[in-house]
Amino acid sequence: MNVGLTDEQELLRRQARDFLDRECPAARVRQLMEDDLGHDPRMYARMVELGWTAIPFAERHGGLGLGLVDLAVVLEEMGRHVVPSPFQSSVGLAGMTLAASGDEAQAARLLPSICDGSQLATVALVEESGRWDAGGVRMAAERSSDAWLLHGEKLFVPDAQVADRMIVATRTAADPADGLTLLVVNTAAPGVTVRPLASMDATRRVAAVGFDAVEVPADAVVGEPGRGWATLRRGLDRAMVCIAAELAGTAQRVLEMTVEYARVRQQFGRPIGAYQAVSHRCADMLVMVESARSLAYHAAWALDNDVPEAPLAAAMAKAYAGDAARSVASNGLQLHGGIGFTWEHDIHLHLKRAKWGEATLGDATHHRERVAQLLEL
Amino acid sequence: MDFSLSPEEARFRDQVRGWLRDNLDDRTREAAAGHDDIELRRDWQRRVHEAGFAGVSWPRELGGQGGTLMQEVIVNQEMAAARAPDMLNVIGLYMAGPTILAHGTPEQKARHIPPLLRADEIWCQGFSEPNSGSDLASLRTRAVIDGDDFVVSGQKVWTTLAHVSRWCILLTRTDSAETAHAGLTYLIVDMQSPGVEVRPLRQITGDAEFNEMYLTDVRVPRANLLGAVGGGWRVAMTTLMHERATLGVGLQVRSRIALDELRALARTTLVDGVPRSADPVVRQRIAQLVIEVEAMRINGLRGLSRVLQGEQPGPEGSVNKLMWSELNQRIAETALDLLGPYGTLAEGEERAPRNGRWAYGYLRSRANSIEGGTSEVLRNILAERVLGLPRGR
Ligand SMILES: Cc1cc2nc3c(=O)[nH]c(=O)nc-3n(C[C@H](O)[C@H](O)[C@H](O)COP(=O)(O)OP(=O)(O)OC[C@H]3O[C@@H](n4cnc5c(N)ncnc54)[C@H](O)[C@@H]3O)c2cc1C
Ligand SMILES: Cc1cc2nc3c(=O)[nH]c(=O)nc-3n(C[C@H](O)[C@H](O)[C@H](O)COP(=O)(O)OP(=O)(O)OC[C@H]3O[C@@H](n4cnc5c(N)ncnc54)[C@H](O)[C@@H]3O)c2cc1C
Numbered sequence: 205m206n207v208g209l210t211d212e213q214e215l216l217r218r219q220a221r222d223f224l225d226r227e228c229p230a231a232r233v234r235q236l237m238e239d240d241l242g243h244d245p246r247m248y249a250r251m252v253e254l255g256w257t258a259i260p261f262a263e264r265h266g267g268l269g270l271g272l273v274d275l276a277v278v279l280e281e282m283g284r285h286v287v288p289s290p291f292q293s294s295v296g297l298a299g300m301t302l303a304a305s306g307d308e309a310q311a312a313r314l315l316p317s318i319c320d321g322s323q324l325a326t327v328a329l330v331e332e333s334g335r336w337d338a339g340g341v342r343m344a345a346e347r348s349s350d351a352w353l354l355h356g357e358k359l360f361v362p363d364a365q366v367a368d369r370m371i372v373a374t375r376t377a378a379d380p381a382d383g384l385t386l387l388v389v390n391t392a393a394p395g396v397t398v399r400p401l402a403s404m405d406a407t408r409r410v411a412a413v414g415f416d417a418v419e420v421p422a423d424a425v426v427g428e429p430g431r432g433w434a435t436l437r438r439g440l441d442r443a444m445v446c447i448a449a450e451l452a453g454t455a456q457r458v459l460e461m462t463v464e465y466a467r468v469r470q471q472f473g474r475p476i477g478a479y480q481a482v483s484h485r486c487a488d489m490l491v492m493v494e495s496a497r498s499l500a501y502h503a504a505w506a507l508d509n510d511v512p513e514a515p516l517a518a519a520m521a522k523a524y525a526g527d528a529a530r531s532v533a534s535n536g537l538q539l540h541g542g543i544g545f546t547w548e549h550d551i552h553l554h555l556k557r558a559k560w561g562e563a564t565l566g567d568a569t570h571h572r573e574r575v576a577q578l579l580e581l
Numbered sequence: 582m583d584f585s586l587s588p589e590e591a592r593f594r595d596q597v598r599g600w601l602r603d604n605l606d607d608r609t610r611e612a613a614a615g616h617d618d619i620e621l622r623r624d625w626q627r628r629v630h631e632a633g634f635a636g637v638s639w640p641r642e643l644g645g646q647g648g649t650l651m652q653e654v655i656v657n658q659e660m661a662a663a664r665a666p667d668m669l670n671v672i673g674l675y676m677a678g679p680t681i682l683a684h685g686t687p688e689q690k691a692r693h694i695p696p697l698l699r700a701d702e703i704w705c706q707g708f709s710e711p712n713s714g715s716d717l718a719s720l721r722t723r724a725v726i727d728g729d730d731f732v733v734s735g736q737k738v739w740t741t742l743a744h745v746s747r748w749c750i751l752l753t754r755t756d757s758a759e760t761a762h763a764g765l766t767y768l769i770v771d772m773q774s775p776g777v778e779v780r781p782l783r784q785i786t787g788d789a790e791f792n793e794m795y796l797t798d799v800r801v802p803r804a805n806l807l808g809a810v811g812g813g814w815r816v817a818m819t820t821l822m823h824e825r826a827t828l829g830v831g832l833q834v835r836s837r838i839a840l841d842e843l844r845a846l847a848r849t850t851l852v853d854g855v856p857r858s859a860d861p862v863v864r865q866r867i868a869q870l871v872i873e874v875e876a877m878r879i880n881g882l883r884g885l886s887r888v889l890q891g892e893q894p895g896p897e898g899s900v901n902k903l904m905w906s907e908l909n910q911r912i913a914e915t916a917l918d919l920l921g922p923y924g925t926l927a928e929g930e931e932r933a934p935r936n937g938r939w940a941y942g943y944l945r946s947r948a949n950s951i952e953g954g955t956s957e958v959l960r961n962i963l964a965e966r967v968l969g970l971p972r973g974r
Contacts, residue, residue: 205889207582480960482970483965483973488960499879579868
């Protein structure tokens with residue numbers, strides 16, 4: 205047993221932090237929040253050069269053949285910097301879904317372009333109900349001779365505004381447990397409309413995507429038709445851990461900002477960090493940050509090694525990280541007093557990112573129920 | 582990153598499991614879990630030691646096994662997972678022992694370690710005083726040098742197992758400066774010395790595990806000095822660090838067992854024919870506890886990894902002590918909530934679930950956030966020593 209990072213992983217972390225300190229300081233984040241694309245394609249290209257988009261994928265698909273633990277190292281740093289980027293949706297969500305699908309043909313077709321950054325991908329799952337499970341999928345796909353026909357609307361689709369490909373969860377059978385079919389849709393196809401949703405976190409774009417008689421070729425299926433939820437579940441477990449790692453990084457940064465501030469801000473003739481109402485909150489924040497990180501890395505390791513409790517570990521990591529990041533960000537804001545409530549101060553970027561991460565792919569209540577089910581409570 | 586055991590470690594774990602399977606039955610479990618039955622618990626520790634599972638990482642010539650820290654952790658985990666009775670000599674094994682190994686003379690080690698491991702001699706810890714609890718450095722029990730002896734006078738309190746102990750690790754003041762850390766001296770005191778008086782204190786559980794201890798002109802030979810005169814604070818820090826770090830690994834597994842029992846309780850407790858586990862609020866609470874206990878486990882493993890890489894156990898150990906006490910209390914609280922009015926029934930009452938064990942556990946858990954450093958003091962340590970915030974007052 206050795207649950208520390210390897211020297212290579214430490215190097216990766218240092219490289220990621222240096223790069224993002226340089227390329228994505230808060231001022232740059234704020235510019236990108238106003239940007240239509242919501243990210244900087246040049247920065248993305250540099251991340252591709254650094255190999256980040258290829259980290260968790262097999263070498264035969266153009267990847268580096270590393271694991272989720274390595275990806276988590278990078279994502280933690282991206283969380284620290286609240287980087288506006290479709291990296292999470294393309295690599296962590298769509299890419300991991302393809303890689304974990306067992307569908308070698310689709311993986312071979314799409315993963316190389318995700319790795320080399322020539323295409324961005326995302327997943328369209330949620331509909332009107334806001335549910336992150338199979339039961340929430342109503343949008344049907346009708347099978348004609350050699351194509352699927354799509355009608356309907358998906359909501360909260362991450363980074364749809366820049367995605368070239370979208371893995372769309374559709375219903376093809378009335379099955380309470382599954383009955384879904386995953387289809388790869390070209391976002392430029394006739395009938396696809398992408399309408400950005402104005403949301404709290406401008407560093408993470410989501411969209412409503414309309415499908416009006418969109419025709420998709422028969423070979424666009426990922427995995428088996430009618431077994432789409434089982435396939436997607438494996439991808440979602442990985443994507444949840446990616447978000448958990450990112451949230452741990454965000455929370456860590458808030459803790460650092462807060463401690464720095466509590467050391468210098470003086471009230472009543474001494475630094476506010478000398479008051480236990482402040483310092484004890486910081487201690488509790490530390491416990492949450494360390495725990496969120498532990499659970500995220502353990503889940504990443506469990507998924508990399510296919511241990512039986514990996515889905516349970518993923519659900520735990522997502523549930524805890526969602527609560528922890530929100531709570532740490534709220535406490536951090538509180539301890540900054542009035543200045544923490546200003547647009548100018550960076551802490552709200554973290555609070556909003558935390559709320560995004562909490563709500564995305566199911567919140568803590570959702571995943572605690574999943575934990576209860578997996579434990580056969 | 583690798584959370585799995587090496588093949589040798591897995592073999593060792595299987596060896597521990599095998600021994601536990603052959604040597605631990607429900608009768609031993611129940612009998613030795615009785616808090617008051619000292620002789621049964623002593624017997625259990627002896628058997629564990631004879632099997633080679635006490636002092637696993639301690640030197641062979643002192644009765645240990647010369648094994649690795651990882652093996653020691655594996656033993657702790659397996660013992661707890663098998664719901665083995667607690668070792669009787671907790672303070673000896675986890676506090677006095679490591680402190681003597683770190684600061685003791687060869688004579689002290691040879692004299693004290695072997696009988697400590699076999700539970701032939703039980704240890705207690707005389708740190709707290711009526712006016713010095715969290716502020717340990719303010720203690721007043723005085724030790725005056727007189728020829729080849731220290732002459733000790735004062736009062737200690739909350740001294741666990743003092744009534745059955747042969748030895749006490751005693752923190753005293755040799756310098757008159759009222760509260761200075763520099764004036765403290767760490768002694769090993771023979772509890773059979775003239776002038777030592779122990780009076781039991783009853784706890785809220787009804788048990789009398791801890792005591793008041795009065796010392797009147799107790800003569801302690803110089804040979805029983807641990808560390809240097811005036812150097813007691815540094816030695817005491819070793820004790821406290823071990824109390825919070827090493828012990829934590831075993832504690833965490835105990836929480837998991839309590840949780841397993843809680844899950845079973847939720848499934849089997851029916852109200853009007855409906856199991857409590859069907860209640861979404863109950864499900865949420867239990868799932869949250871499971872997640873936090875898992876976080877505590879992994880935090881502990883990360884700390885342990887650093888120690889295995891050669892770093893000293895640091896103030897981060899306080900994270901786990903803090904988490905553990907809170908979690909243990911919430912597990913006990915949840916259990917009582919599930920049981921409704923039955924949860925308040927005490928041992929001996931026919932209708933009491935598990936003969937009042939849940940009620941007892943709830944009451945005993947109230948001490949968790951006080952013993953071994955209060956939660957407030959642990960938060961101070963984390964804020965000041967880990968986060969580098971200014972000292973509070
Ligand atoms: C939306 C908004 C509107 C406002 N409008 C007005 C207005 O119209 N007019 C006006 O005059 N002011 C206004 N204020 C200012 C407000 O009264 C102050 O923000 C508030 O008094 C806190 O002061 P501070 O921001 O300097 O924080 P600080 O005093 O620096 O506090 C920072 C943190 O330290 C904590 N802290 C400070 N001292 C202690 C202590 N002794 N013990 C424990 N913790 C401590 C605080 O609780 C806080 O968490 C407004 C603030 C906001 C957010
Ligand atoms: C079951 C049990 C077994 C024990 N066994 C032993 C033993 O074997 N040997 C031994 O030496 N001791 C033992 N203790 C004593 C234990 O270490 C002390 O109780 C503990 O250190 C707290 O001291 P105190 O009880 O004097 O409380 P106090 O220090 O008086 O604290 C009272 C309250 O004030 C808070 N407080 C104190 N200082 C601060 C501060 N600076 N900031 C914020 N809050 C503060 C505390 O957190 C607490 O809530 C045992 C205690 C218990 C409950």
